[in-house]
Amino acid sequence: MKGKLFSVCLVLLWGISPFLQAQGEYEETDWERWKKGARPFIEAMYGVGSPGQIRFEGDFSQIGLVEGKLGYNKVKQYKGNVYSIEEGFLYGGALNPDLNIASDDTLGKVNTKTVRFGAAYRLGYGYGGDNFKVLPYNERSLVWSKITTTRPDGLIQTDVDILNRYENSYRFGELTEGGIKINLFRRLSVTGAYELQVVYPRHLFWEWLGSVLIRDASSAAIMVFSEDILDQSSFLGPVIYFVLKNGLSYAFYNAMKYNMNWPFTSEEPLTFETFKAGVSFTF
Secondary structure, eight states, X not given: OHHHHHHHHHHHHHHTHHHHOOOOTTSOOHHHHHXXXXXEEEEEEEEEEEXXXXXXXXXXXXXXXXXXXXXXXXXXXXXXXXXXXEEEEEEEEEEEGGGOOSOOOOTTSBEEXXXXXXXXXXEEEXXXXXXXEEEEEEEEEEEXXXXXXXXXXXXXXXXXHHHHTTBTSEEEEEEEEEEEEEESSSSEEEEEEXXXXXXXXXXXXXXXXXHHHHHHHHHHHHHHHHHHHHHHOTTTXXXXXXXXXXXXXXXXXXXHHHOTTTTSOOOOOEEEEEEEEEEXXXX
């Protein structure tokens, strides 16, 4: 039990390390430096999506999502009419068919009910002026999900075995999201996004860490390249950054659907793909 608790704490600290790394006993931490100029915000989101698993032969019911977020927002001028957005936040939410306002026949399908919480970081570049801004972004998150299912009669044994791997405890996973946040006024914003979540049936720490390091190195290279374009072209830079960062995230997600700790051999995870929209208020 202590080993599992240590792993969870270590992973959480790694996920929010951009804010928590100390530089010295008497120096400001990265979090304290970043927080200067940042403003607290709250956000509420609703979405509709679908669970999935590559080897699962049955059908899942579509789910609705409700979610709340609390964190800090920093939007600053990067160059000319180009602005950057950085957000770090904690969130919690629920996903289940009862929340789906779209019509969906659940007869003969597996219903999943999920409660989740996590920590996330958004980064992007967009366009705007003093108040109105259009800010595309990429988001990465560490997330813990507790899943319960209602199963139809006649479900084949391999599907039952897959579902049994996820029930009755919180499972670690990751989430990536591409979206656009529109600042309508100084304090009020609306957001539209597409979210991709991976839920691991078990957490193989070293394989996962190796996969993360490969993905982070690729992401860092994309960031350096995109910011060089930003310095040369204020018009194309934000769009290229958005396409490359989210394109890379989508490519890794598709690899992880077949191999959760890609490129290391591992199981196929449970996934959720969700379209969502929300509104946020910045203080």
